Amino acid sequence: MNQVVTAFAPASVANVAIGFDILGFAVDALGDHVQLRRLPQPEVRVKAIRGVVEDLPLEAEKNTAGRALLALIESRDLPFGFEMEIDKGIPLASGLGGSAASAVAAVVAANAMLPEPMTRIELLKAAMEGEAVASGSRHADNISPSLFGGLVLTVGIDHPRVKQIPVPAQIHAVIVHPHLQVPTKQARAILSHTVHLSDFVWQTANLAGFISGCYTDDLDLIKASLEDVIIEKQRQVLIPGFAEVRAAALASGALGCSISGAGPTMFALCLESDAAAVRDAMVDAFRSQGTETDRWAVSLRSSGARVVSST
Amino acid sequence: MNQVVTAFAPASVANVAIGFDILGFAVDALGDHVQLRRLPQPEVRVKAIRGVVEDLPLEAEKNTAGRALLALIESRDLPFGFEMEIDKGIPLASGLGGSAASAVAAVVAANAMLPEPMTRIELLKAAMEGEAVASGSRHADNISPSLFGGLVLTVGIDHPRVKQIPVPAQIHAVIVHPHLQVPTKQARAILSHTVHLSDFVWQTANLAGFISGCYTDDLDLIKASLEDVIIEKQRQVLIPGFAEVRAAALASGALGCSISGAGPTMFALCLESDAAAVRDAMVDAFRSQGTETDRWAVSLRSSGARVVSST
DSSP states (O other), X not given: XXXXXXXXXXXXXXXXXXXXXXXXXXXXXXXXXXXXXXXXXXXXXXXXXXXXXXXXXXXXXXXXXXXXXHHHHHHHTOSOEEEEEEEEOSOTTSSSOHHHHHHHHHHHHHHTTSSSOOOHHHHHHHHHHHHHHHHSSOOOTTHHHHHHOSEEEEEOSSSXXXXXXXXXXXXXXXXXXXXXXXXXXXXXXXXXXXXXXXHHHHHHHHHHHHHHHHHTTOXXXXXXXXXXXXXXXXXXXXXXXXXXHHHHHHHTTOSEEEEOTTSSOEEEEEEGGGHHHHHHHHHHHHHTTTOOEEEEEEESOOOOOEEEEEO | OOSEEEEEEEEEEESTTTOTTTEEEEEEEEEEEEEEEEESSSOEEEEEEEESOOOSOOSGGGSHHHHHHHHHHHHHXXXXXXXXXXXXXXXXXXXXXXXXXXXXXXHHHHHTTSSSOOOHHHHHHHHHHHHHHHHSSOOOTTHHHHHHOSEEEEEOSXXXXXXXXXXXXXXXXXXXXXXXXXXXXXXXXXXXXXXXXXXXXXXXXXXXXXXXXXXXXXHHHHHHHOOOSSSHHHHGGGSTTHHHHHHHHHXXXXXXXXXXXXXXXXXXXXXXXGHHHHHHHXXXXXXXXXXXEEEEEEESOOOOOEEEEEO
């Protein structure tokens, strides 16, 4: 049985403009590493948190990865526990699924220590318990893509079903993280509790069009559909320069551009051949607002969380 | 050039539980026939309306098929016109897309008289102008499936894009039309203008799951997703026995059961092998409410509107 296991879980872009709370894709270029060491008692100790974020709770119950491990121990009635070290590669409150990635990396590492491995859906449920610590309620829209990789739809909360959606190979994603922080809870609080029926119809048409376009390599339909008419207009006030950055991305050939998760990171989907131009346009537009950024361009095809070492 | 053309357009089930105003499927077992005779002037005369509905407007501007033909004449600046006879096979205010079918049959017949045929998207737009007469605004959710056949998604109104969605071959539809009438305008008026955000998320998850399930032959996901959490609960009061009929369908193996369009017709999707049992259960449940019905069981694969004779 493995005594020490390290796992990596990628960052992720939730919502993807038209799939609020249900769609997300993995961003394999950055992520969190979690190293677990077996403890003789069923407990979780957070030994260290380092990397781009350090000031996270060391109390297991209040830490997303710790809470996920406790849920896993409970669900399997494990006789042993874990000492955990987290190496954060995802900035805090960036809208890139950092808390989800830590929880996912933790359960994937723990799974490599179990006598009988859990299914990915069981791991998803355990990680969702952890994510609830960070966002206030259970969501799978960052957990699922971080765990499974690629573009992922999650249907249901109590009995989640996960569907990996194929994306045309030539579509890449540009991710631009401005050096601003938007706490997820604030970004959720700004949302109206209701949606106008006409906007509902428009958004569902776009969602259905986007998914159909993905299954049929229909770039024209993907481009026409990749527009959020509900969430984006409410949250963009939290991102100074949003309109300019989005316009710059579209002017450079992006198929669509919107907010990654709760923001402030923004993403664009585009052809691989346009990715550099779209990235530069978005970075320049943020800079003209006085905001510096980090940026990545990635394929939408990736393999999700994985064990990177075990002894 | 053809002087007399007759076209058939099938009935259709709009909304399909999770695609309010955007999804629909054709029901090839019943429909409307429209016969057009060429007139020397650019005008439309409604000569006769017969069949299961007779008391429809004979004034071209107020008749859905007449209005669609006027839109077609205008869009092509035609130097000639049409005398029209309509043979209605679809009951009025049944929720089976009767007004849409007449408009579709009319434009398909007219198209066979044009020196240069229109595209199906152009025909769609003309038929939508006709449908607006019946429902008060332009909708494509009955027009598109009647015109294209099969299960059809329509994205956009001014620039509609149509996507035919593949359905697993073993899935059939049961259609049960109770002898009640629900005017479309009343069924629309009963709807709240807003949707709760949590219901919005739930419904979009179901829509995305249903469409993904169709593309991947995933019957389990289709069954889990085929549930309307927004419209059905508001409209079911217009259909005495709704809850009992739906429960009977599901107990007999249906993957899902909901309202066809604005009602009162109900539909269920099920495996072909379960279709007879589902149909009988729904018919019996309506009968126990004292309501007689017409019923059909059809494949979801069909070819849409077509010319049936021309001279």
